[in-house]
Amino acid sequence: MQIATLLSQKKAAILGRWLSMIYESYPPETAIFLRKEKNRFDNPAGYRISEGLEGLYGTLLQEMERDQVMACLDEIIRIRALQNFTPSQALAFIFLLKIVIRQELAEEIQKENLAAEILDLESRIDGLALLGFDVYTKRREKIYEIKANEAKRRVSGLMRKTGLTEDGLL
Amino acid sequence: MAKTPTPAELLPGLSYKPPEKGWMDVKPDFRPGTYCNPAAPKWMEWINYPYPAARSIPEDNWELPKDWKEIVLQGMEDRLQRFRSLKVFFDICVRCGACADKCHFFLGTGDPKNMPVLRAELLRSVYRRYFKTIGRVLGEIAGARDLTEDVIKEWFFYLYQCTICRRCSLFCPYGIDMAEMTLLGRELLASVGLNIDWAMASVAQCYDKGSHIGAPPQAFKDMVDFLAEENERITGINTMPSINRKGAEVLFVMPSGDYFADPGTFTMMGYMLLFEHIGLDYTLSTYAAEGGNFGWFISHEMGKRLNAKIYAEAKRLGVKWILGGECGHMWRVCNQYMSTWWGPVDFLEKPVSPITGTKFENASVHKMVHISEFTADLIHHNKLNLDPQRNAHIKLTFHDSCNTARGMGILEEPRYIINNVLPEGNFVEMPPNTIREKAFCCGSSSGINANENMELRMQGGFPRANAVRFVHEKYGVNHLGCICALDRATLPTLLEYWVPQVEITGISELVGNALIFPDELERTTDLRDRDLVGFGELAEEAGEEEE
Known part of the structure; x- marks a missing residue:
């Protein structure tokens, strides 16, 4: 049996466990809430993270455009890039998928001799993590950019009046 | 010496269970x-x-x-x-x-x-x-x-x-x-x-110079002149207001964000066009040039100190009543604190719209009317000549500002205005658990819209932005409307991070776009110099689509 088929069959279990591990990186009270509240507007972080994870999982099942992959990563990373995590903690969730897959498919990996396939899969998860660095950096740059833009906007009416916008200063 | 951590070991909740600690x-x-x-x-x-x-x-x-x-x-x-x-x-x-x-x-x-x-x-x-x-x-x-x-x-x-x-x-x-x-x-x-520095600097500047931004009276007049010139350039209509004029019927007070910072400036242009359209006898004040009140974010006492100027100026100028611009916390302070601090307000009259004759009973104690109440009443009495097609490029959703909506119950008035100045179908509500009384906050109000705490603000505003993103993706919403100057100052930043395709607008700006004057120039752009549908790039795009 191919690993892609196994990943499809065990999607719910693997995704559920992966999501659970991410929630556990929050304080216990918060983890309970993220897991429990199902309304996408009352629990925006839980919703966006689960959507992003599902998308990322999809990238392992079928080929996708790079933009789509980046968008799935961004869904989660743009939240974690703001929250109380170091960069390594913000991105560690991607690597957790390896643990989940090894645990969930332990029996099949041994029985079906999937060593080569699992190596390839794990390499692609590493690739996701590397792309995650790009997304994380872009998000942090975005924070500095919006800080600068807001500072300009505070007096932007005045700047327009004095014509400074036309000089490219704004 | 320690082993290099595995990814799971980097996350405290996974690698080890931290000892149970009380909060x-x-x-x-x-x-x-x-x-x-x-x-x-x-x-x-x-x-x-x-x-x-x-x-x-x-x-x-x-x-x-x-x-x-x-x-x-x-x-x-x-x-x-x-x-x-x-x-x-x-x-x-x-x-x-x-x-x-x-x-x-x-x-x-x-x-x-x-x-x-x-x-x-x-x-x-x-x-x-x-x-x-x-x-x-x-x-x-x-x-x-x-x-x-x-x-x-x-x-x-x-x-x-x-x-x-x-x-x-x-x-x-x-x-x-x-x-x-x-x-x-x-x-x-x-x-x-x-x-905190951001709030305290604004308070000190306001106390000393008259506005949070620290602009002296000359700078205030300069900006008002500029915005009137902009109105004239775009519409051909002279909207220059009087300043510090004794004997005017109405004193108009707005937050300083409306005359210094985009997109508030376009809201200010909208107010001026509206007042010109109905021939309102009003004046602005260089002393009461700040409706906002960061003092209230620090203490009741400081809120009272900054607020003193509004009644003092209304009394000095001898106006009958006060009209307030689109601002959230200003409105809460003026409506719920001002007359308690300074009342009885016997030097002003119970506000009556000079155009429609409507008596604003809800303002009979503090003698101040909100611009949304005033405008909705004008529209209700058919006193405005409006062309909603001039807002056809705007697909709007509305953010209920906490102070005006949850605090004051101003829920229907802005929606009534929106439905009258936008073409049918161009207004979309966000999901019910995120609007009206249940509206999610912008995440930057109450004096914390500083620069150094940006990560916190983006986190606080995330639930709001999440709902905006939903209507953007589902219905093609491209503007978020609000009646609060702090929203106009902070939501552009919030959405730049979370939903950069959506812009912020005040509701009076949309009114200004839609107003038809008898002697106006042919309108080809909105107040932001963007092409109206049927003109410029938007006409070219439409032509290409037809081809």
Whole structure:
């Protein structure tokens, strides 16, 4: 049996466990809430993270455009890039998928001799993590950019009046 | 020496279960980006606030006065006597948790101390320790704790992670008002010299020069002139208002963001066009040139000091009543505090619209009408000549600003205006659990729209942005409307991070776009110089589509 088929069959279990591990990186009270509240507007972080994870999982099942992959990563990373995590903690969730897959498919990996396939899969998860660095950096740059833009906007009416916008200063 | 950590080991919740700690033992993490800088001493000196000092959050020593503890406890005792509400809020909470997941800061940061029930507990625990027998005797078992410097630091961190939006109060079965507690907690902090720089600088500038931005009267007049010139350039209509004119019927007061910062400036242009359209006898004031009131974010006393100018100027100019622009907290202060502070307001008349004759009974005490009430009444009486097609390029959703919506019940008026100035089908509501009384806050109000705490603000505004993104993706919404100047200042930044395809607009700007004047120039752009549908690039795009 191919690993892609196994990943499809065990999607719910693997995704559920992966999501659970991410929630556990929050304080216990918060983890309970993220897991429990199902309304996408009352629990925006839980919703966006689960959507992003599902998308990322999809990238392992079928080929996708790079933009789509980046968008799935961004869904989660743009939240974690703001929250109380170091960069390594913000991105560690991607690597957790390896643990989940090894645990969930332990029996099949041994029985079906999937060593080569699992190596390839794990390499692609590493690739996701590397792309995650790009997304994380872009998000942090975005924070500095919006800080600068807001500072300009505070007096932007005045700047327009004095014509400074036309000089490219704004 | 230690092994290089695995990814799971980097995450505390996964690699090991941290020892169970009570909330009292978990200290706040003052990570840059999540807190506001303490106020520079010069601002505090300008307004004679106590204990100015050059403070730094990362330093252990926060330069508290020697008798800080006595000052805070005495301050708490005073407030418990003055505000019965505070004592009730402290005593009545049964920790049911209904509020716990309703705060945008909890939803965004994931920090349990941003659950309103726990944020209140930061203050309540001290109250129990010093003002309740059970707390004095049983201490921590009864949820009481000593007042220490660490507790003060925790207050500073979390009381400036509350935007006084009151969403939690809506869900509390007892109606406990977290905003009230936050405001009084901030007063206690201010009493020992702890204020935030962004709010304090705005307050000092406003007190000294007349507006939060520190613009002198000449600069105010200069900007008003410029915006009138812009109106004339785009519409051909002269909208130049009078300034400081005695004997005008109405004094118009707006937040300073409306004449200095885009996109508020376009809202200001909209007000001016509207008043010209109906021939309103109004004047602006260089003294009451700031409707906003950052003083209220620091203390009731400072809110009162900054607010004094509005009635004083209305009296000096001899106007009949006051009209207020699109601002959230300004409106709350003017509507709910102003007449209590200064009343009875017997030098003004009960507001009556000179155009429709409508008596604004709701404003009979404080004598001030909100621009949305005023405009909706004009439209209702068919007094405005409007062309909604001039807003055809705008697909709008509406953000209920906390103070006007949840605080004051101004829910229908802006929607009524929107439905009359936009083409049918161009207004889309966000999901019901995110609007009206349940609206999610912008995440940057109550004086915390500083630059240095940007990460915190983006987290706090995440639930709001999440709903905006939904209507953008589902219905193609490209504008978010609001009737609050702080929203106009901070939502562009929020959406630049979360939903960059959506722009912010005031509602009076849309009115200004739609107004038809008899002698106007042919309108080809909106007030932002963007092509109207049928003109310029938008016409070319339409042509290409047809081909």
